[in-house]
Amino acid sequence: MLQSKSFVRKTKQGKVVKVVREHYLRDDIYCGASSCKVCDSSGARLTSSASTILIVDTNVVLNQIDLLENQAIDDVVILSVVLEEVKNKNLAVYNRLRALCSNSMRKFFVFSNEYHRDTYVKAMVGESPNDRNDRAIRVAAQWYQNHLGNATRVLLITNDRENKRKATEEGISAETVESYVKSLGQPGLLDLLVQTSSQDVGMEEVEDLRPSKRKIIYTEHKPMSEITAGLHRGIYHQGKLRVNRYNPFEAYVGSESIGDEIIIYGRPNMNRAFDGDIVAVELLPQDQWHEEKSLSIVDEEDDEEENVHLVPNSADDAPRVMNQLQGSVGDANAVLSRPSGCVVGVIKRNWHSYCGSLEPMPMPAGSGGVAHALFVSKDRRIPKIRIQTRQLGNLLDKRIVVAVDSWDCLSRYPSGHYVRTIGEIGDRDTESEVVLIENDIDARPFASQILACLPPLPWSVSSEDLANPIRQDLRHVRVCSVDPPGCKDIDDALHCTALPDGNFEVGVRIL
Ligand SMILES: [Zn+2]
Structure with missing residues (x-):
């Protein structure tokens, strides 16, 4: 069967050409379930005993890749429409997803729904690409359910309220990530969920753990259109933020537009930017520029949010820049002072996962529930990261990996989630692995092709x-x-x- 669509296009030279896109649909694409009686199961990846097969939407992959990488999640169908969307939105996540799909130890199966005669959907008039893709995902989920019969439950995992509602209406089982993970009965898995502030917190399954009384701590980032215009007019300057290794409350942005480094003093001016982020910076008025030697540093008061249980005196040791000399700086000094600025927006995030440990804290009463803890990275340039955990007792003496999810202007610390445990603090193998991870050194064993280049063993001079x-x-x-x-x-x-x-x-x- 052939779907074709033709349209006319004007070339750069002004010629009008007719373009025909042919889209071949096939009926020999297999479902990947080894229990299937209809399909060729030689390439099947899903277990024959699977009572539930998961179909995930694009945002679940983009946001919850740490969860998908956990061994507890298996028998997952990755639709080609999802794979394609992930590829367009985040190449790093795409590569991790591809690695999962090609890992013979895992049960992830790529289903080419876009090329299957029964699951290909054409965009309807007035339908947005997003809505069309959501519909394609539901059509594929429905096809799987019909194809595999009632012995297997096909479950669509989506946090999109509208998509979930439509799926339920169409008779497809659908759940949010949170409710599915809860149903697995492994509380530790919930730690892997991404804490996004933009998540659909109105959904009843999602606990809203945000404190009710919160004050604005950071200035809101400017919208991208304003940043672009500001860069164009020369009032903002773009560059990569580099945090001082010896003083994490001081950062530099090398700016081509002013031909100098702009110094960013203090977390409020860094405005939630991380080391390596591409940021837009606005220069402060010249009378607020600093000289390094004129700075004195005091400990920030402990005005920690109530829901983070901290041991006394362990609040963020952020020094506050005391601008004592402001107004009293002589003209000669002012000439020597260096351009200082503040971050008005983040153009590209450099967030990844970090190694470290939780800040020591007493076990909250009634253990077993959700605890909020602060993660301290081994890399001093990284601010503390707030995580939720259901396994606090297990994590307090461990080196762990944590990923950052969001940082809104109401929150002193960024929010993140637990990814995995490396081992016990102080253990030699654990600490060695931390060093390897922190320096991005690939410690995996060499592939057999590489080892084949070596002379045969035993070898001696x-x-x-x-x-x-x-x-x-x-x-x-x-x-x-x-x-x-x-x-x-x-x-x-x-x-x-x-x-x-x-x-x-x-x-x-x-x-
Ligand atoms: Zn089949």
Whole structure:
């Protein structure tokens, strides 16, 4: 069967050409369930015993990829319409999803709903692409349910209230991520859910844990249209925010437009930007520019939100910049002061996951419920991150990985969620893994193709090599490479050995 659509298009040269898009629909695309009597099950990925098969929508993939990566979630159908949308919206999540789908240990099956005769849907007149795609997801869910029969429950997972309502109306089982995860009876899994402020908190299944009394702590970010206009007019400056490793309350933005670094002092001026974010900065009036030496730092008072249970005196040790010299700075000093600014918007986030541990806190009374805790990253440039956990007792003495989800202007700290536990604090293997993760070092074993390039084992230095007069055996010295990170050609190395007379022997090796 062939769906074709033709339209005329004007080329750059002004010619009008007719374009025909042909969309071939097939009836030999399999469902991926090994229990299926109809389909060829040689490529099936879903377990034969699965009583529930999950179909997830695009936002569930985009927001809850940490959850999907957990072993507890399996027998998932990824529709091609979802895969395509994820690819367009977030390449990093797309790559993680592809890795899940190709991992033979996991039961994720890609179903080409867009090419299947029974599940392809044409956009209706006046239907938005989003609505069309949501409908395609529901049609595919319906097809699966009819195809697999009543022995299998096909469950659509969506947090989109409208999509869920329509699905239920059409007789499709649909649940929110939260209610599905709760039904699994593994409270720890709920920790993996993303805490977004924009989530449909009106839905009855979602607990609204936001405190009622909250005050604005940060200035709202400008809308993107205003930022673009401001950059164009030269009142805002764009650059990558770099947080000072030695003082996380000070950051720099290298600005091409003013040809200098703009200094951002204090968390209020950093306005929720993270290290590595691409930000838009507005310069402060010149009388508020600082000289580094004129700064003094005091501890911020403890005005922590009530729902974060902190041990006394452990509030964020954010120093407050005391602008004591403001107004008394002489003209000569003012010339020396450096451009200072504040962040008015974040153009591109550099959020990823971070290693660290929870701030020590007493176990809240009536343990077993949801606790709010503050996560402290090993990377000092990262602010504390607030997470919800149902396994506080298990996490307090562990190194854990946490991902950031959102940071609204009412909240002192960003919100995030628990991703996984690395191990116990202080354990050598755990701390080694933390260092590897923090520095983005891939510690996975080498692939067999790479190992195949090596000579067969057991291998040893041959007597010819040792006899070769232009070679020297240095295996007894500890030689360190000094090539920069990411270097592919590791050929500059040093060694340093303490000699018996107290001197040091330094070897410089350039290959
Ligand atoms: Zn089938």
